[in-house]
Amino acid sequence: MPRHISTVLDIDKESDKWTVLIQVVERNHIQYTRKAPPRRIQRFMLTDAQGTKVSAAAYENCIRLFRNLLVPYQRYYISGATIINAVPTYKVSEYPYSWVLHYSTLIERYLEPIPPMLPCPFTFDNFSDAHKHAESDITLISVKALVIYAFPQKETTPDSVTRDFLIVNEEKKLMLLTLWNEFQEYEGNILANTIATAPMIFAMRVKVSTFNSLSLTTIGLSCILINPPVHDELPLREWYSIHKDEVKILLEAKAYKDPEFLLPPPNQEHIKTIHDALISFGTQKTAWIGGTVQLSFGQTRFWYTACSNCLKTVEADTDWIIKCSSCRQEAEVELRCRIGITVTDPTASIQCLISGKEAERLIQLTAAQLKDAEAHGITMNQELSAIMKKYRLICFIKTYETTFQGQLQRRNAIIKAYPTAEVPNISLALLDSPPTLQASETGTTSNTKQKQVIEQQTFTPTAKLLLQEIAESTATKKSFITKSTTAATTSHKLLEDTATSASPNTTPIDETAASPTKKPKQEGKGN
Ligand SMILES: [Zn+2]
Incomplete structure (x- = not known):
């Protein structure tokens, strides 16, 4: 009697002597289970001809048994896997079970010259929604894209390699995808060798990182499908052949690391109150927030030198070429602005660092100018305080921990900031500080008048003029200090007010904050 071939949905814990014809969708890299003692595990995602997906796993020595089997997109007969309840996290379809492949599981290659198209459905995220999941501990995203550029492989630590690729889809957004270790060694090499053909990938369960403002990175649970046989490949390819030149321009403009391009102004619904953001930092390390801005108290320096x-x-001079101990690359030393500010909305305050071009854009001064001012013994606090007070900002912030003087400290970095005037359709009422704070800021000024003042987010030319004058005459120093005395008294009072109202989660600003854009550590472990 010929064997009966079942479908995935036919098979449950009571099934005996069964066979299902499956097609391999995903073959993951070997990981370690999280439960102690850690065991080696290899996961697969399979589908039957009906498109019902099922996850399967092999453990320890059994992994070796299936080494040459279950190749992506090929079909196999599987008989006699152990049926267990699917863990909700790994449930991949309406099918409530998953399969464990063991010594007596029979896997037979289905002989055919070319396997059919994958019959199962896929769900993808838009690049433009990636910011919603940035640095989340609980959500990963899956994207369909063409790979159009391969950067050289990098050794980040002696036992860890990465390689960055540029991917694009019909949204015409260029994003960086970082492949780590085994992903680079296997999929990365295939992609690099076929980059001229712009291979299509399904990047499944990748993490959204704030490396280079916003990028994607593999973690242990990820899987990269290269040129999967699917029916709807053509529209993306046609789109690319039409828009190839525009994509090339974006690539040359390095749009893949431009926060303006990657993090455009958000919609109102994506902006959290600072109170809610502080709570959500428990599971997601980024948020869009908005509020009034003040220069944080107690800063003595507004610039630093960094690995470019x-x-x-890095403690180095700007004309040095260094071998960076953090990224291990040979790099120039860059002079960058770094300013501590306090953002306040009606629910809470948060201290943040704003650096580089984002800071320079707000203060309309360069890091070199700030360094010059310091070299001439001019304190810029009053001037910067006056500038910052003009702003209400919508900012994309990241919280992170850093060790300072042996102590673990929490810091918040602004990755992208928009003055409210640049963000359409934002309800400014949601950003205004509570009445008590407004009173302390403006004295007897009415709310309406205060709003008008704040909305004039044009830059006072004083600081710029001042720095021009520095170059010409040292006499400027005296006049500046006299000029700013009144402002200094006001801003000092203000910053004290803010310190009192600041959330206990915030920490004082100092000048040794690590880069907010450090790469995440590769998570090598599965469930
Ligand atoms: Zn570096």
């Missing part, structure tokens, strides 16, 4: 590659603070 990873932006990590």
Whole structure:
């Protein structure tokens, strides 16, 4: 009697002597289970001809048994796997079970010259929604894209390699995808060798990182499908052949690391209150927030020197070429602005660092100018305080931990900031500080008048003029200090007010903050 071939949905814990014809969708890299003692595990995602997906796993020595089997997109007969309840995290379809492949599981290659198209459905995220999941501990995203550029492989630590690729889809957004270790060694090499053909990938369960403002990175649970046989490949390819030149321009403009391009102004619904953001930092390390701005108290320096590659603070001169101990790249030393500000909305305050071009754009001064001012013994606090007070900002912030003087400290970095005037359709009422704070800021000024003042987010030319004058005459120093005395008294009072109202989660600003854009550590472990 010929064997009966079942479908995935036919098979449950009671099934006996069964066979299902499956097609391999995903073959993951070997990981370790999280439960102690850690065991080696290899996961697969399979589908039957009906498109019902099922996850399967092999453990320890059994992994070796299936080494040459279950190749992506090929079909196999599987008989006699152990049926277990699917863990909700790994449930991949309406099918409630998953399969464990063991010594007596029979896997037979289905002989055919070319396997059919994958019959199962896929769900993808838009690049433009990636910011919603940035640095989340609980959500990963899956994207369909063409790979159009391969950067050279990098050795980040002696036992860890990465390689960055540029991917694009019909949204015409260029994003960086970082492949780590085994992903680079296997999929990365295939992609690099076929890059001229712009291979299509399904990057499944990748993490959204704030490396280079916003990028994607593999973690242990990820899987990269290269040129999967699917019916709807053509529209993306046609789109690319039409828009190839525009994509090339974006590539040359390095749009893949431009926060303006990657993090455009958000919609109102994506902006959290600072109170909610502080709570959500428990599971997601980024948020869009908005509020009034003040210069944080107690800063003595507004610039730092950084590795031009990873932006990590380095004690080096700007004409040095260094081998960075953080990113291990040979790099120039860059002079960058770094300013501590306090953002306040009606629910809470948060201290943040704003650096580099984002800071320079707000203050309309360069890091070199700030360094010059310091070299001439001019304190810029009053001037910067006056500038910052003009702003209400919508900012994309990241919270991170850093060790300072042996102590673990929490810091918040602004990755992208928009003055409210640049963000359409934002309800400014949601950003205004509570009445008590407004009173302390403006004295007897009415709310309406205060709003008008704040909305004039034009830059006072004083600081710029001042720095021009520095170059010409040292006499400027005296006049500046006299000029700013009144402002200094006001801003000092203000910053004290803010310190009192600041959330206990915030920490004082100092000048040794690590780069906010450091790469995440590769998570090598599965469930
Ligand atoms: Zn570096």
